[in-house]
Amino acid sequence: MMDIFYDAATKIQSKPILDWKAAGKPVVGYTCSYVPSEVFHAVDILPVRIRGIETESMEIADAYFGPYICTFPKCILQLAGKGKFSFLDGTIITPGCDSMRRLDECWRKAGETYPGIVPSFFYYFDVPHKTMPHGMKWFTEEIQNLIAALESQFGKKVTEDQLNRSIHLYNKGRRLLQELESMRSKKEIVITGTDAFAVTMAGTVMPRDLFTTHLESLVESLQKKEVPGNDPRKRILIIGSISDDISLIQLVEQDNEAVVVAENLCFGVRYEGNEIAETGDPISALANGYLGESTCPRMYGKYKERLAALKDIIHRAKVDGVVMQNVRFCDLHGSENGLFERDLEKEGIPCLRVEREYGPLVEIGRLKMRLDAFLERLSN
Numbered sequence: 001m002m003d004i005f006y007d008a009a010t011k012i013q014s015k016p017i018l019d020w021k022a023a024g025k026p027v028v029g030y031t032c033s034y035v036p037s038e039v040f041h042a043v044d045i046l047p048v049r050i051r052g053i054e055t056e057s058m059e060i061a062d063a064y065f066g067p068y069i070c071t072f073p074k075c076i077l078q079l080a081g082k083g084k085f086s087f088l089d090g091t092i093i094t095p096g097c098d099s100m101r102r103l104d105e106c107w108r109k110a111g112e113t114y115p116g117i118v119p120s121f122f123y124y125f126d127v128p129h130k131t132m133p134h135g136m137k138w139f140t141e142e143i144q145n146l147i148a149a150l151e152s153q154f155g156k157k158v159t160e161d162q163l164n165r166s167i168h169l170y171n172k173g174r175r176l177l178q179e180l181e182s183m184r185s186k187k188e189i190v191i192t193g194t195d196a197f198a199v200t201m202a203g204t205v206m207p208r209d210l211f212t213t214h215l216e217s218l219v220e221s222l223q224k225k226e227v228p229g230n231d232p233r234k235r236i237l238i239i240g241s242i243s244d245d246i247s248l249i250q251l252v253e254q255d256n257e258a259v260v261v262a263e264n265l266c267f268g269v270r271y272e273g274n275e276i277a278e279t280g281d282p283i284s285a286l287a288n289g290y291l292g293e294s295t296c297p298r299m300y301g302k303y304k305e306r307l308a309a310l311k312d313i314i315h316r317a318k319v320d321g322v323v324m325q326n327v328r329f330c331d332l333h334g335s336e337n338g339l340f341e342r343d344l345e346k347e348g349i350p351c352l353r354v355e356r357e358y359g360p361l362v363e364i365g366r367l368k369m370r371l372d373a374f375l376e377r378l379s380n
Helices: 003-010 015-022 037-041 059-065 071-081 098-113 133-154 160-184 193-202 208-224 247-253 282-292 303-316 331-346 364-379
Strands: 027-030 046-049 090-093 121-124 234-240 258-265 321-327 351-356
Touching: 003 015, 003 193, 003 208, 015 027, 015 046, 037 046, 037 133, 037 160, 037 282, 059 071, 059 098, 071 098, 090 098, 098 121, 121 133, 133 282, 160 193, 160 208, 160 258, 160 282, 193 208, 193 247, 193 258, 234 247, 234 303, 234 331, 234 364, 247 258, 247 364, 258 303, 303 331, 321 331, 321 364, 331 351, 351 364
Parallel strands: 027 046, 027 090, 090 121, 234 258, 234 321, 321 351
Antiparallel strands: none
């Protein structure tokens, strides 16, 4: 049952994407969780979260970005230059941070040297940093502009009925993921953190109908699963910078001394955390759900809310320790992790704060040494 999730979670060109393309249907990639996937699903376009896994070198990215920048957008640009995203019929860039904003101009510029890497539909989707009324109005207009651009490019009309049906389906998946999180919080461990993360990652690239069907089957099987109690492994929460590579979770769990019972990452359940209202204007509902409820550190004035959310997870999942990771040069998460460490340690919650490179570039040996020392601290 897990094979389809792992295929989608560990490959840029996974079987569900290739099957979709073989059926002659368009695929649009997007870089940030603020982009409402329901808009694409409503008109039978597959929305795929763009990732940087499978990066093996950085010569293209280094030529456009330079060395002192987060390696996530650099990996994306590297893969684009190598033709890894040739299956995309469109790309949407969002300023989740300044590094991701620069991906827009760098990708366009690289297209002059590497012909064909810029899709015919290459769109910049802006996102405000505040949820004040003027910010919500701005974001609502951005969604309307995105819909208009999609309609013009692909010749498909996005209707309210279509949006409502898509919102309903996505909400079903969100509830199933929340049920999975609820099971992970229990004393009995019914699924490893690695498997759970593979599931949530798959949800960002698989056709939603297919993902929801398989997720429902998985949840039903886990509900029937019998496991022994009193699991001796330390219960870990992982938070921080963008992480879509399951190897980070595997590294924490590899010696069977710890299990990741929750995450609060840009990819994962935080991305799927809030249901979208199924009444009223669907575009306003999408704006409220994707921006109004956001707890990303790029949003101004919400630190207390983010800290409270972490404390709620720690309490609910009976967490023994928190691993705070940030990609090098990630100012947003790097700064906020320091505040989280201060405030959580003050309340007796052990924390490990580490800086790393993104995904496939991570320094495994150094990170493993830090994790081992942290688990030893939790055992004393």
